[in-house]
Amino acid sequence: MKSSRKVGFLWQLQTSLLSLMIAQGTLLGLPASAQLRTDSNSATPNGSSLSYSQFLRYIDEGRVLKVDLYESTQTAEVELESEDGKGGPRTVRLNLPVNDPDLIRKLRSSEVDLAVWPNPPGRLAWGLLGNLLLVGLLLGSLVLLFRRSGSMGGPGQAMNFGKSRARFAMEAKTGVLFDDVAGIEEAKEELQEVVTFLKKPERFTAVGAKIPKGVLLIGPPGTGKTLLAKAIAGEAGVPFFSISGSEFVEMFVGVGASRVRDLFKKAKENAPCIIFIDEIDAVGRQRGAGIGGGNDEREQTLNQLLTEMDGFEGNTGIIIIAATNRPDVLDSALLRPGRFDRQVMVDLPTYKGRLGILQVHARDKKLADDVSLEVLARRTPGFSGAGLANLLNEAAILTARRRKDMITMLEVDDAIDRVTIGLTLNPLLDSKGKRILAYHEIGHALLGTLLPHTDPLSKVTVIPRSGGVGGFAQFEPAEEMGLESRAKILDEITMTLGGRTAEELIFGDAEVTTGASNDLQHITSLARQMVTRFGMSDLGPVALESQQSEVFLGRDWMSRSEYSESIASRIDQQVRQIVTHCHSEARRILSAHRVLIDRLVDLLIDQETIDGEEFRQIVAEYTPVPEKALSVPHF
Ligand code: ADP
Ligand code: MG
Ligand code: ZN
Numbered sequence: 001m002k003s004s005r006k007v008g009f010l011w012q013l014q015t016s017l018l019s020l021m022i023a024q025g026t027l028l029g030l031p032a033s034a035q036l037r038t039d040s041n042s043a044t045p046n047g048s049s050l051s052y053s054q055f056l057r058y059i060d061e062g063r064v065l066k067v068d069l070y071e072s073t074q075t076a077e078v079e080l081e082s083e084d085g086k087g088g089p090r091t092v093r094l095n096l097p098v099n100d101p102d103l104i105r106k107l108r109s110s111e112v113d114l115a116v117w118p119n120p121p122g123r124l125a126w127g128l129l130g131n132l133l134l135v136g137l138l139l140g141s142l143v144l145l146f147r148r149s150g151s152m153g154g155p156g157q158a159m160n161f162g163k164s165r166a167r168f169a170m171e172a173k174t175g176v177l178f179d180d181v182a183g184i185e186e187a188k189e190e191l192q193e194v195v196t197f198l199k200k201p202e203r204f205t206a207v208g209a210k211i212p213k214g215v216l217l218i219g220p221p222g223t224g225k226t227l228l229a230k231a232i233a234g235e236a237g238v239p240f241f242s243i244s245g246s247e248f249v250e251m252f253v254g255v256g257a258s259r260v261r262d263l264f265k266k267a268k269e270n271a272p273c274i275i276f277i278d279e280i281d282a283v284g285r286q287r288g289a290g291i292g293g294g295n296d297e298r299e300q301t302l303n304q305l306l307t308e309m310d311g312f313e314g315n316t317g318i319i320i321i322a323a324t325n326r327p328d329v330l331d332s333a334l335l336r337p338g339r340f341d342r343q344v345m346v347d348l349p350t351y352k353g354r355l356g357i358l359q360v361h362a363r364d365k366k367l368a369d370d371v372s373l374e375v376l377a378r379r380t381p382g383f384s385g386a387g388l389a390n391l392l393n394e395a396a397i398l399t400a401r402r403r404k405d406m407i408t409m410l411e412v413d414d415a416i417d418r419v420t421i422g423l424t425l426n427p428l429l430d431s432k433g434k435r436i437l438a439y440h441e442i443g444h445a446l447l448g449t450l451l452p453h454t455d456p457l458s459k460v461t462v463i464p465r466s467g468g469v470g471g472f473a474q475f476e477p478a479e480e481m482g483l484e485s486r487a488k489i490l491d492e493i494t495m496t497l498g499g500r501t502a503e504e505l506i507f508g509d510a511e512v513t514t515g516a517s518n519d520l521q522h523i524t525s526l527a528r529q530m531v532t533r534f535g536m537s538d539l540g541p542v543a544l545e546s547q548q549s550e551v552f553l554g555r556d557w558m559s560r561s562e563y564s565e566s567i568a569s570r571i572d573q574q575v576r577q578i579v580t581h582c583h584s585e586a587r588r589i590l591s592a593h594r595v596l597i598d599r600l601v602d603l604l605i606d607q608e609t610i611d612g613e614e615f616r617q618i619v620a621e622y623t624p625v626p627e628k629a630l631s632v633p634h635f
Helices: 002-041 052-061 101-111 121-152 184-197 203-205 224-234 256-267 294-311 351-362 375-379 383-402 409-420 434-449 486-507 512-533 565-591 596-609 610-622
Strands: 064-070 075-080 090-093 113-117 167-171 214-217 240-244 273-278 319-325 341-347 458-460 471-475 609-611
Touching: 052 064, 052 075, 052 090, 052 101, 101 113, 101 341, 184 203, 184 214, 184 224, 184 319, 184 341, 214 224, 224 273, 224 319, 240 256, 256 273, 256 294, 256 319, 319 471, 351 375, 351 383, 351 458, 375 409, 383 409, 434 458, 434 471, 434 486, 434 565, 434 596, 434 610, 486 512, 486 565, 486 596, 512 565, 565 596, 596 609, 596 610, 609 610
Parallel strands: 064 113, 214 319, 214 341, 240 273, 273 319
Antiparallel strands: 064 075, 075 090, 167 240, 458 471, 458 609
């Protein structure tokens, strides 16, 4: 509504401008048009026009009363006495030959009223009108442009964008305590001190210590950085101001900076307090970096932030906590002493940490006795605190949906699959597609069970999941991600190739499916990393490529490893050798267990899921599990 009213107003403005110009034009142009009108209506003595010779004759005859000469157009307006002496004089326009000196002499000798003008009056008026129109159009489009750019910031923003509406949140009491944060004990210990700074600053100032201004929490998403910052405020009993870095960055230059000013102003009024800046990398990126130059707005915001941080004394009781998962992109000015000089890592939790987090989130949930948080913690390496919280919540939702009053291990298991792999879809009907899928998954599962360096199978299933997953073989993940041996990576490649290899063995090369594309991507990347990063090939212990991380357009998008063409082709050759070796291993083992495979596939199609224990028992009836350790080949 607001903006449409604005349009109305503008239209009024523009039309009044236009009418003003038209009025001016008419004023000036009126005589000319009147003359023109008279001209076109007048009958010249011999009909429609006056020739030059006629004009000269009329002069001689003394019938010309008045002549207006216009130099620029080489025309003249001539007032003639009416032919029969009756009626008023008539005005006629005619063209003049260029520079006829006789004409002037003749006019002067006959006593004609002669006037010479540079321009005809109508022309001047129309020219002026035209210019005014142009100016008006320009003005109009300028106004339009202004309105357009204003409306980009939302209706009604054009005029008041300088004043930021406070976009930060203030919580007088966060209600979060250190007890609610689990699994990140080192970080908690470091931050315990910050609580003391806020509660008993005199203990530090008494001995001349400066209280740090800023703490940077570094860690992957969902590990509890926000929670930790809130817990500090909660433990110290101080207000908690929070803003996200992305909220600083706005269309209009200067808004982010003014937000920073507002935030610090409010914080100073409420000191002691905590200022929490989430995603600080959104503003705090290396200045002057980025393709196509820096971002002025962001730099201004960052500069303002730095200024504010320098501006208050260390002991005013404001502590700034910032969070990021990309400390590498931060401007070095942010990290120097006196700013965010304390950096605390908040990492993904270990087994003990996960157990602690699960215990925190199990507090308010009804768990049946069969649910073992220890087992759950063991099965969830790589989960963040947020992931674990979500997992328990999913289990609780499933329990409610199934109208049970306790969360049992069944719901927990389903919740894990659901958050890791996707929703369960309806099972496929028995078809050729399902058989191919079953052979593929059994290929993975059997190799995973028979190879000596793989993780134990937890289950294999052909129940499809959302996201295009037809089935999967799942392995009990290794306790913590850590050092991986060469033998283990090779076995992983072999196991991953097991799906495609089973398809080939059973159905032949012509029938292999696209289902293995993820597998192939995975093994290619593993094999390549063995060669280029881990020094596990003939090329020797050299790192030819660094870890492939997402390209950060800011700083190092150009830095690529450099090696010669010949090394590049040797890398390719090594990768191929590794894959070929593993492929033939997979083929060898699978073809040696054809009978076992058929039996497992029948069972899988029949019951849709085989769990790890059952699977191992069946395999053990045919062959020792795992097969004797193979010697690890060299390439
Ligand atoms: P981050 O800020 O690191 O992205 P959050 O602090 O926002 O993560 O965590 C989101 C949620 O996940 C929290 O509200 C909490 O419920 C849960 N959570 C994350 N880490 C922990 C932890 N260490 N202890 C307990 N709960 C956690
Ligand atoms: Mg957060
Ligand atoms: Zn597969």
